[in-house]
Amino acid sequence: MRALNEAAAEWTDDGQEISSLLGAVGERIRALRKERGLTIERLSELSGVSVGIVSQVERGKANPSFTTLAQLSHGLNIPVGRLFHVTEQASPVVRKKDRRRLDVHGLESDDGATFELLTPDLNGALEATWVQTPPGYDTSGTPYRHNGEEFGIVLSGCKDVFIDGVRHRLEAGDSIRYSSTIPHWYANPGDVDCHSIWVITPPTW
Structure with a gap:
């Protein structure tokens, strides 16, 4: 989106x-x-x-x-x-070079985070995003809460996922699932970029 x-x-x-x-x-x-x-x-x-x-x-x-x-x-x-009125792609395949760059969760934010859509469109029951967050990334100031469910897996680096204030630290290979109706936010406590994949249903962007 x-x-x-x-x-x-x-x-x-x-x-x-x-x-x-x-x-x-x-x-x-x-x-x-x-x-x-x-x-x-x-x-x-x-x-x-x-x-x-x-x-x-x-x-x-x-x-x-x-x-x-x-x-x-x-x-x-x-x-x-x-x-x-976003025009969606017709192909079910998303090539790395063709990933759609998404805006960050905050229209005036410039925190260095990168979000790219891995699903070809937002018409289905879920969306998947490639997420890259730099050291110090922290969304605690704007917790998210919305309908649906989320799943995430960390590919490299580490990510703190806070669910209703409870911290869950994920490192490479760790994954998590939770209800999006519970207030949640994220942080990168490490000293390198964190790469992860996040799946949300229904689509949020």
Whole structure:
């Protein structure tokens, strides 16, 4: 999925055009909500996003973070990519050189982490991502919580996975599975990059 700032890169830096993009995303959310017969209040309940924020996003009056978009998409039971009309690949094979680069979980973040989509699209029941995080990487400031389940395996380096505040240290070859509805975050406590593969169902990006 290309998050909001990546999609905005296809537009010019003119504030009015970026505002139009926010409006288009809001209209897409409103249309999908109405297709499902949901009120704003019900979408708020399903997504965990306040009624006021849902209303502002739908009217293009807010610049939502990735976390907010992910919560809304889960409330609508769709992958985030559908909010941007992402064109999916037809082939079931994803070549290394053709992996789709994903934005980090935080639209203004620049922490050196790399996320690449290993599945050919976000239309299926799951997504798989190649994750590379540098030493010191830490998402404790923005814990994640959403519908679904996650599985991860560390290929090299080490990764701390915190599930409801409990730390689970994974080293090369170690794997983990947990419910995404439980608050969770990640850190790289080592002195080298950590390479891992993460599988999430349903798709989050």
